[in-house]
Amino acid sequence: MHLNTKGSENIAILATLEPANQAVGTMVTNWVSLAHFHAVMAVIETGVMGTAATIDAKLQQALDTSGAGVKDIPGKRITQLTQAGNGSNKQAIINFRAEELDTTGGFLWVRLALIISGASSLVAAKIWGITPRYHPADTFNQAGVVQII
Numbered sequence: 001m002h003l004n005t006k007g008s009e010n011i012a013i014l015a016t017l018e019p020a021n022q023a024v025g026t027m028v029t030n031w032v033s034l035a036h037f038h039a040v041m042a043v044i045e046t047g048v049m050g051t052a053a054t055i056d057a058k059l060q061q062a063l064d065t066s067g068a069g070v071k072d073i074p075g076k077r078i079t080q081l082t083q084a085g086n087g088s089n090k091q092a093i094i095n096f097r098a099e100e101l102d103t104t105g106g107f108l109w110v111r112l113a114l115i116i117s118g119a120s121s122l123v124a125a126k127i128w129g130i131t132p133r134y135h136p137a138d139t140f141n142q143a144g145v146v147q148i149i
Helices: none
Strands: 011-022 025-028 037-049 054-062 071-077 091-097 109-117 121-132
Touching (some): 011 037, 011 109, 037 109
Antiparallel strands (some): 025 109
C-alpha cells in the first residue's frame, strides 16, 4: 500500500440494504461482480430488533446478474442473531475472497441475503469491494454514493 493512497481507492460500496425497520422476510442486495475485486466484505448491522426476532445472513453466488443458478456459498453464513441474545445494536462481518467462488461452474456474481424472522427489526447491510484488481476502487461505487471527500 502506498502512503498517499486514500481509503476510498482501496474499497468501494458495491451494494446496500438501506437502514430500515424491515418486516419479516428475506431481503437481498443486488448482484455484484467479482471481476474487479480480489475480495468482498459483507457487513450486517442491527438496530433494535423486535421481540423474539432473529436475523440470518448469507452470501450467495450466481452465474450472471439476473441470478441464474443461484446457490449458497458454503461457510459464508453468520451465526443467527437473536433479540433475546446477541442481536440488537450489533454488527456481523462475512469475508469472502474471489477464489472461493465456484469459477469452474462459471460463477462470478455475489449477493447478500438477509432473513428476518419472528418480528420486524431495524437492519442495514453493505457489500464492500476490497482491493481492486486494476483501477481505484471508488470507480465501482454504486450510484448511491454521492460524495467522497
